[in-house]
Amino acid sequence: MTLLFRESPCARTAEATVLSSGPEGVRLDRTLFYPAGGGQPGDSGTLTWEGGTLRIADTRKAGEAAPLSGDDVLHIPEDAAAPLPAPGTPVTLEIDWERRHRHMRMHTTLHLLCAVVPGSVTGGQVGADRSRLDFDVPSGSLDKAEIEGALNALIAADHPVTERIVDDAELDRRPDLVRTLSVQPPRGGGLLRLLLIGTDEAPVDLQPCGGTHVARTGEIGPVSVVKIENKGRQNRRIVVALKE
Structure with missing residues (x-):
């Protein structure tokens, strides 16, 4: 399966062909829909074909909703009883762009939060309205x-947001790139995707990530820190929100 959101995270529509469809969902030869992972929710939207439209409520990775493998992605219908497109049917994909864009803005914000707050990340969740990161903070208050x-x-500095592709050996040389204790980047595949905020000469944040992000930090807009919660002796939860 071709993951179009990797090369075109801002694309809203695309064409694809149905590979299979059933109670577990619809599988396509290519998709714009981001499958839930790394704390970012799966995309929603619609599949349209001659004579039919299917509302997609969620998108899942291989193995989470069905025993698939590789880069297979399942598009989960909103209505389990809705008619499904047959294998071989050409379909038009359209993601819920407003929701996806909010996820992109919030996900990039969480990477900036890593640049601001010291300590390892013990958990996190991206949301369209609010997002959070949990930090292991050894000492002091936030x-x-x-x-x-x-x-x-x-955000106002409008730093560029780009990706770098490195091999597993780079993480062995630079273990400090991995900030998350709860989720480790996949190893053994040979290549890993790093998200860089800033430039190679003046990086703001650099760490493994497979999610979707804005092209520049200025695209995020102002944010607020809603609250900081004590979740343990050294664990602090920071909740952030987009300002409308």
Whole structure:
């Protein structure tokens, strides 16, 4: 399966062909729909073909909703009883762009939060309205206003957001690139995708990530730190939201 969201994260529509369809969902030869993973929810949207339209409520990776393998992605219908396109049917894909774009803005914000807050990340979740990261903070308290100010300064600086492809050996040489304790990047495939905010000469944040992101931090817009919660002796949860 060709993952179109990798090369064109801002594309809203595309054409594809149905490979299979059934109670577990619809499988295509190519897709714009991002499957849930890395804390980012799966995309929603529609599949349209001659004589039919199917509302997609969620998108899942291989093995999470059916015993598939590789880069297979399942498009989960909103209505389990709705008519499905038959294998071989050409379909037009359209993602719910407003929802996806909010996920992109929030996901990039969480990477900026990693640049602002010291400590390893113990968990996180991207949402269209609010998102969170949990940090293992060895000592000291976190200042809500200070973090919000630093985040918005990085956003306003309009740093470029790009990707770098490296091999497994690069992570062996630079274990500091992995900030997340709860989720480790996949190893053994040979190549890994790193998300770079800033430039090679002046990086703001650089770490493995397979999610979708904005092209520049200025696209995020102002954000607020909603709250900081104590989740353990050293664990602090920071909740952020987009300002409308």
